[in-house]
Amino acid sequence: MILTVTLNPAIDVTYYVDELVRQAGLRVTRVLERSGGKGVNVARVAAACAADVAATGLTGGRRGQQLRADVAEAGIHEEFCRIKGETRRTVNIVETERPGLPTELREPGPPISQAEWDHFRKRFKSLAAEADVVTMSGSLPPGVPADAYATLISVTRSVSAAKVIVDTGGEPLRLACAAGPDLVKPNEAELLGATAADGRTRLDRVLAGAAGLRDLGAAAVVVSLGSSGSVAVTPDGRWRASHTAIPGGNPVGAGDALVAGLALSAVGIRAAGSRADGSWAAGNWAAGNWAQALRQASGLAMASVLAASAGEVDPAAAKRFAEHVRIREIRGAKA
């Protein structure tokens, strides 16, 4: 079972407007709304690949109820704890008459009490005991301590042999690394924000930053680089994955799809698309098969860009994209 942790989930609202004009009254031409938060996206992608997935975290209020119902409807085991506060929203504003990234408005998370955090840790412990892989994604809501992911890693180690993947930034990332996760997946900004990475080129800086996170205690590091692909720095070597065909679409959630792919291949779970003909076997990075693992995960990330919303993928498209991923081993002196 893959267990995804989302401590600060959100209802993701997408507004389409012709153009975002400051201080104007604007007509929203289309509204999309779905339950999100990075860990929920990971769970959706893994479930779309027919994996056995449970999602936990902290939810509350009317929107928490909506989120739990959405998660259950997506075929995910819904294991969220209830809190007194109301689950937050994020609003993404897409401008149909101007190309570029959406404008993202992130509400602060609801405050979490000590009792709520204590209760969550107990619930998490029993869930982690059943897990093969645990993913921990995103920011922490107010009231949850900065070493929350470090604590959850220790809890996991105490009850199971599950692989742990952490996708966050800042102090929570640094503290998590010290607890020895199997893999961390920061994006470039999170990596450079958490380490004093120096280097002449972009790749040098990414390699130095990733080495820094390994020095802190992370066994392996995969850095997502947006349209430039990703870089893996592992005990077995270093790899760069890049895309020869970049689909146009919505890049929000591509990093979460990458994490889902890495979770699937942490224990050699095959993506559903590979079942019929067996030609696309997932690599098992825990056994050192990084090239195949990165290929599968990158294919899912690309398929996610093609989909309308974060957390959506077509496994068959992911399989096709995976064939267009170029994997190169990075040789030379390790940073």
Place this chain on the structure above:
Amino acid sequence: MILTVTLNPAIDVTYYVDELVRQAGLRVTRVLERSGGKGVNVARVAAACAADVAATGLTGGRRGQQLRADVAEAGIHEEFCRIKGETRRTVNIVETERPGLPTELREPGPPISQAEWDHFRKRFKSLAAEADVVTMSGSLPPGVPADAYATLISVTRSVSAAKVIVDTGGEPLRLACAAGPDLVKPNEAELLGATAADGRTRLDRVLAGAAGLRDLGAAAVVVSLGSSGSVAVTPDGRWRASHTAIPGGNPVGAGDALVAGLALSAVGIRAAGSRADGSWAAGNWAAGNWAQALRQASGLAMASVLAASAGEVDPAAAKRFAEHVRIREIRGAKA
């Protein structure tokens, strides 16, 4: 009883951000959320003045439930009809580090079926029979015919002697005028959008536009002019109300507070602030006392600007502001 009609209500969300930067990820520092829509704001202000108020309109889904609960909690008789669609939201983005108006994102309203509109008209008929004043405010959701307010005016006339006030724009305003409302309250943009008003000065254009709406069939017209006050064109004469002291604050909902004040004074209902000493008697514009009516309504509009959210007023502040309203009769040839 004052009956307010809100066919396209909304949950109003206000986001505070440092600065609205396009295509960036922005942290929302503060979130306000309250049930709104122009007619709901009118009902809130009238209820805050201790008037007997009922609110009706069309609501649906989780947000409709939230809106009905909020209305009831504000001491308003909650008489909304249920629809299958989900009540819309509006999002106002306030920039704390840049002065100026908020950026407003308006979701489209939910689609209304013929059966839902038929059902509403029946419910409205029984409510209108009990009303002294009926206010009809705001836009129409998809599926409701453009002559909706005209129809509701005719229904009102068939069951009661209630005064009818309409606050809308465009074709719904023009069609409403033809059904003979007692008062219409467009803002300047709505007025100039609905009439071919010509004139040398701003005041000339407003007077010409208001005369145009009277020609269409409205008995009286009050045009709200934002910080410039308002102009009344009536069978008893023409007046201009202006403020000698303009409070800084949130202008959203000031027009709704003006309508609430006009509703209170349609039948000589005193605002609560006047009860103790009787010094601030409301004018009864239906009896020709426009100067007092405009004074009370303008005081409420100013108090609304001072309040944090649309639909909020402190009646005592409204009374103080009313003393600073300057009322001048506009003499000369009627446009």
